Amino acid sequence: MAFDYTIKYKSNNTYENPVFEAYWQFMIIPENNVSQKLLSSDFKTSVNARIEKSISGYNFQTARIHCKQPFETIQFEAEFKLTKEEINPFQFATKMEPSQEFEAINTLEFKVEHESFLTSTKLTKLPSKNKAIHTFDTSKSLMDNLIALNHWTYLYLYFKTGVTHTGTILSEVIENRHGVCQDFTHLFIAVARENNIPARYVSGYLHQGDGFFGDSQMHAWAETFIPGIGWVGFDPANDILADHNHIKVSHGKDYNDCSPIKGVIYSTGKNETQHSVEVTYEQ
Numbered sequence: 001m002a003f004d005y006t007i008k009y010k011s012n013n014t015y016e017n018p019v020f021e022a023y024w025q026f027m028i029i030p031e032n033n034v035s036q037k038l039l040s041s042d043f044k045t046s047v048n049a050r051i052e053k054s055i056s057g058y059n060f061q062t063a064r065i066h067c068k069q070p071f072e073t074i075q076f077e078a079e080f081k082l083t084k085e086e087i088n089p090f091q092f093a094t095k096m097e098p099s100q101e102f103e104a105i106n107t108l109e110f111k112v113e114h115e116s117f118l119t120s121t122k123l124t125k126l127p128s129k130n131k132a133i134h135t136f137d138t139s140k141s142l143m144d145n146l147i148a149l150n151h152w153t154y155l156y157l158y159f160k161t162g163v164t165h166t167g168t169i170l171s172e173v174i175e176n177r178h179g180v181c182q183d184f185t186h187l188f189i190a191v192a193r194e195n196n197i198p199a200r201y202v203s204g205y206l207h208q209g210d211g212f213f214g215d216s217q218m219h220a221w222a223e224t225f226i227p228g229i230g231w232v233g234f235d236p237a238n239d240i241l242a243d244h245n246h247i248k249v250s251h252g253k254d255y256n257d258c259s260p261i262k263g264v265i266y267s268t269g270k271n272e273t274q275h276s277v278e279v280t281y282e283q
Contacts, residue, residue, distance in 0.1 A: 001086040001283060003244055007205055008278040009078040011261075016269030018070040024263040027203070028078060028218070029061040030247050036084040046075040058257065060250035082247070084281075089241035094143075094228035101142045104227040105196045114198035114225060116253065123254040124190045124201075127171045136195045142226045146192065146234060147241075153188045154239035166255055181220040182255050184237040188222045189254070198225040202233065203258035205247040207279045218260045218277070221246060247279070 009028055032038050041061075043051060049067035056062050067074070096104070104110055111118060120126070126133065134152050136145040160178040170190055173183045185201055192199035199222050206219035221235040221242050233242025252258045265271070 003084050003086065003281045003283055005080075005082050005084055005207070005247060005279065005281045007078075007080040007082075007247070008276075009076075009080075010276045011076040012073070012274045013075070013271060014073045014273075015071075015265075015267055015271045017267055018072055019067075019074075019265055019267040020070050021266045022065075022067045022074075022263065024065040024076075024261065026063040026065070026076070026078075026261055027056060027060060027250050027258065028260050029063065030080055030082050030204070030249055031060055033248065035087055035244070036082050036247060039081045039083060041078075041080050043076075043078045045077075046073070047071050056250065058250060058252055084244050084247065087243045089232065089243055092229045092232075094141075094226075096228045098139060098141045101227055102138050105142070110227070111196075117198040117200045117225070118193055118196065119253075120190065120193055121254045121256075123167070123169060123256065124186050124193065125170060126190045126194055127174070130170075130174055131194060133174070134191045142197065143229065143232070145195070146197065146224055146226070146232070149188060149191055150234045150236050150241075151239055153184055153191070153236035157184055157187065157236075159184075159237060166259070181235075181237040185220040185222050186254060188234060188236040192222070192224050199223070200231075200251045201254045201258055202242075202246075202248055202251045203255075203260065204249040205277065205279050206235075207245040207247070207281060218249070219246070220255070220258075223251060 029041055030038050043063050047067055048069060049065050052064045054062050054064055134149060158178050161180055164179045164183050170186060173179050173187060189199040202221050202223055203218055221233055223231045223233050225231050235242055250258045
């Protein structure tokens with residue numbers, strides 16, 4: 001079964017004093033992959049600004065905007081249409097025994113090949129006292145261990161907005177035990193990497209019609225590499241595997257590689273930003 005999705009993204013920005021020049025980078029365009037096909041992409045702004053498409057370091061589409069004329073308010077609007085196939089996240093086959101899987105992830109060749117997603121970052125670094133906060137059971141498969149980690153993260157943290165920000169480190173998240181999807185994802189990734197599993201941060205959209213937790217704008221989940229299976233998506237904020245409700249935009253080592261918006265604004269005073277994202281589909 002296929003689903004036809006429409007995503008509408010809006011951003012309204014108001015500044016106390018005129019902005020004389022500004023640069024933005026938006027990473028909000030859904031990618032093309034084996035389960036989703038981008039049919040159309042429309043991006044526009046309320047002022048006369050130059051809009052260019054480019055490719056990020058991880059090979060994802062970005063929209064770059066350079067505005068030279070003064071303004072006090074600016075709106076951005078984007079609409080994407082795509083088709084996404086229904087996904088059964090458990091539809092895989094592996095002939096490896098748990099002992100073979102653990103042996104495979106501990107080889108030098110494997111560690112070198114996946115080094116970029118095995119190394120901790122500022123946002124995915126476990127405090128020394130929490131290194132063993134969740135350990136894997138070597139008698140079980142890696143898939144079963146990761147499902148257990150997904151469930152553990154879901155139970156350990158409580159979904160609550162307004163208590164963390166995009167730069168919140170794990171020591172604070174672990175101590176306070178509250179956060180949003182990016183915090184769940186950073187903790188999941190940190191524990192997976194501590195157990196020698198390559199893990200990457202995924203930014204995208206979530207269709208919340210089935211009652212899932214997620215940010216009102218962009219959602220975050222994780223992908224881990226399992227020998228004999230490949231990359232598998234896990235959504236610890238909802239205790240599920242990524243499926244057709246998850247529309248991928250990009251991936252990286254952590255949030256900083258996948259930030260939906262980056263910008264440089266030449267102005268003074270305060271500013272106010274409002275975002276909204278609407279995800280709808282038809283079977």
